[in-house]
Amino acid sequence: MLYSHFCHQILVNPPTTKRLVLALSGGLDSRVMLDLLARFIEQHRDYRAHAVYVHHGLSTNADTWAQQCVTWAMASGISCDIERVQCELGGGASVEQAARDARYYALSQHIQCGDTLLTAQHADDQIETVLLALKRGSGPAGLAAMPVLTTFACGQHLRPLLSISRADIEAYGAQHQLQWVEDESNQDQRYDRNFIRHQITPLLNERWPGIRKAVTRSAHLCGEQEGLLEELLSFQLQQARQADGSLRIAANISARLGMALIRQWLKQQAVIMPSLAQLEQIWFNLVLAKVDANPQVCWQQYQVRRYQQQLYLLQQWPDISDWQQPLRLNQYCQLPQDLGVVALKPTPSATLRPPYANETVSVRFDYLGPEIKPQGRSGKRKFKKLLQEYQLPSWLRRRTPMLFYGEQLVAVAGVFVVAEFVATSSTTTTAVEFEWLRA
CATH class of the missing domain: 3.40.50.620 (HUPs)
Structure with missing residues (x-):
């Protein structure tokens, strides 16, 4: 049998x-x-x-x-x-x-x-x-x-x-x-x-x-009900899910429907599901939060953040703001926490001047210095304000690699180059690029 x-x-x-x-x-x-x-x-x-x-x-x-x-x-x-x-x-x-x-x-x-x-x-x-x-x-x-x-x-x-x-x-x-x-x-x-x-x-x-x-x-009956709910919500979930995997939910729908969509979105990503209390926090403290708020809800190794009215599922990582490593021309530097690698190398489209012989080069994840002026900007701004203006989500601001010559910030990978480090014909004939290859 x-x-x-x-x-x-x-x-x-x-x-x-x-x-x-x-x-x-x-x-x-x-x-x-x-x-x-x-x-x-x-x-x-x-x-x-x-x-x-x-x-x-x-x-x-x-x-x-x-x-x-x-x-x-x-x-x-x-x-x-x-x-x-x-x-x-x-x-x-x-x-x-x-x-x-x-x-x-x-x-x-x-x-x-x-x-x-x-x-x-x-x-x-x-x-x-x-x-x-x-x-x-x-x-x-x-x-x-x-x-x-x-x-x-x-x-x-x-x-x-x-x-x-x-x-x-x-x-x-x-x-x-x-x-x-x-x-x-x-x-x-x-x-x-x-x-x-x-x-x-x-x-x-x-x-x-x-x-x-x-x-x-x-x-089995509970599974059937869950499957039916998933089927009924599939079109709305498809409309709400963005190309980058985030979820955009209108705040004017009911809390019941909103939380059901969030649950299905998390289920698709095969994470340990949050409790009912945590799911309610995501709805009331994130979706319904003020526009200028920067809320988050954490459970297990996960967190949900909101940026520009969209929800993002992230893993909780230890702080790496104190991390730094030397960087040499034409050599890759491995970043921590599966963030990929960076390199400083000449490319035809590069705009960054190479380091001088007496300048040490390093990669870091934090900048606490004075105001700076990115290439193409008319004036200097505080670093935090610049990252907001360049629409870098708050949780990426200390997870995006930065290039330093000595103690001076030179570039933020994929965001901007500091104006005073842009290559000119009077400084060098060979420009370099700060390249970030994500994992």
């Missing part, structure tokens, strides 16, 4: 490449799926399979588990890679969330266009996910919990066992005399999911034996 169900799920949701990638942890659920997958590819010779073990480094047993997974996969005729990751903690994220994010990012690197990722979540996992969503006060999107099929990377993500109980999976493992690993952290009830698994779900199943099917049905 379990094998036929597994085969049906794959055959009705086939990968275009006929390639299946299994997330293999070595626990009971994924170990059973490895056995099911081996039987499937033996019967369906046009399919290919590959397994990936994600090594988080959170357990002293992880090396042993990794090797055990490789051994089991090879014995099943399936290739297996070990992906080592580091969990990035901070920004309010739990260890569970950090491990999950790292795991799915690592798995995405093994998905070729048209592949299917297989994970072994089951009906009991779905109950846990719905209860956790209730604890967070989630709406229909959160209560939809885990779908059977969704897009993932450049392929799709299939959960073939989502309607199967853990008891049925245990019975299959015992019947086929499979071995699996036991993660000691699964017994630690400090983690909410483990508390629900050991203390709550058994009581629910004892009281209402049909709870798994009921929860699965409710999650």
